Amino acid sequence: MKQLTIKKIVLAYSGGLDTSIIIPWLKENYEGAEVVAVCVDVGQDDDFIGMEEKAKKSGASGLYIIDAKEEFVKDYLFPLLRAGAQYEGKYLLGTSIARPLQAKCQVDVALKENADAVAHGCTGKGNDQVRFELTYKALAPQLKVIAPWRVWDIYSREQAIAYAQKHNIPLGNISKKNIYSRDCNIWHLSHEGGDLENPENRPGEDLFILTKSPGEAPDSETIITIGFESGFPVTLNGERLPPLALLTQLNKLGSENGIGRADVVETRVVGMKSRGVYETPGGTILLYALRELEMLTLDSECLSLKQRLSIEYARAVYQGKWFTGLRESLDALFQKMCEYVTGTVKLALYKGNIIVAGRTSPYSLYSEDLASFGESSYDHKDATGFINLYGLPVRVSAGIRKGMFPGMK
Secondary structure, three states: OOOOOOOEEEEEOOOOHHHHHHHHHHHHHOOOOEEEEEEEEOOOOOOHHHHHHHHHHHOOOEEEEEEOHHHHHHHHHHHHHHOOOOEOOOEOOHHHHHHHHHHHHHHHHHHHOOOOEEEOOOOOOOOHHHHHHHHHHHHOOOOEEEOHHHOOOOOOHHHHHHHHHHOOOOOOOOOOOOOOEEEEOOOOEEEEOHHHHOOOOOOOHHHOOOOOOHHHOOOOOEEEEEEEEOOEEEEEOOEEOOHHHHHHHHHHHHHHOOOOEEEEEEEOOOOOEEEEEEEOHHHHHHHHHHHHHHHHHOOHHHHHHHHHHHHHHHHHHHOOOOOOHHHHHHHHHHHHHOOOOOEEEEEEEEOOEEEEEEEEOOOOOOOHHHHOOOOOOOOOOHHHHHHHHHOHHHHHHHHHHHOOOOOOO
């Protein structure tokens, strides 16, 4: 399948197995094309020092390494948090939310380099192909998209390893025995593949990298206080911190206390069920704290609407619809809705558990006087008229059906 019209391809590059073998494959199948690799640092703890050498040994003409950690936390993760987004009630969207930013940075390089095409290493079964390509379509629809996993004759990680060995591509710690597929960033670490493909199998303790086993966590509570302003976290234990620093510290605290593990069977965009195990220590703590503060500061109708729309926001992010009017409109609504979600939440972290230990807000809707079982300004007699009006539709409906309503025969 020789292609002569593509002169320069910008590849989303991680240095992992899939993207490493794509470089020689592109050069084999797009004769004379230059391959420029792009790696976007969203906190994945990679060996960036050796990455350029590895990319060039694989056949790339060069590598861009873009540090996007601050932007990732501030402009992607914290809006995701404010939205309260959890896909299918469990997954905190760590991989999903990173892909639009990584694809945006890749498009920026492609435009700078006057490239003809962009390429990615996502499989034809997965979600990431959708997330990358919807971003390409939104930001640079003129670029050709190359998705090798959908056209080549490599169908498994074992075959990919064999291809890499044949082409002398350095594998690092990837082997046929180390078969898990992992994705890491400042928000989470995911694990897929291997024995996890059978949902009956419990993940072994050696699978986890970020978090301690709850059983091995400290025997005493760790007390923390998180401060929020308009739905965004701004302080930890009274100290005002930039977004990245705040999340980094919470990741450490959550990891030490065995917090943030989730074993999820989810519905992929293409329709099939898949199983992943996730470690999201800081994000789990932040979402718990924000929900406690919302219970204090949002009225019933706003709280109910936010909970419903959080599901739609999570679906939009999971399905790669970050650069769409839907996501932007939802964020505009959440920005207004969370205008007064300001205050502090005290939490106790203990052996995988998060326990609320207090919350306060200058905009609290909780009135101790009204809620008290003791003497208060609340007039109990007011409830009679309220219930009569509130229950009027029920009374009318029942009366008509039973032939008991006044004036009926």
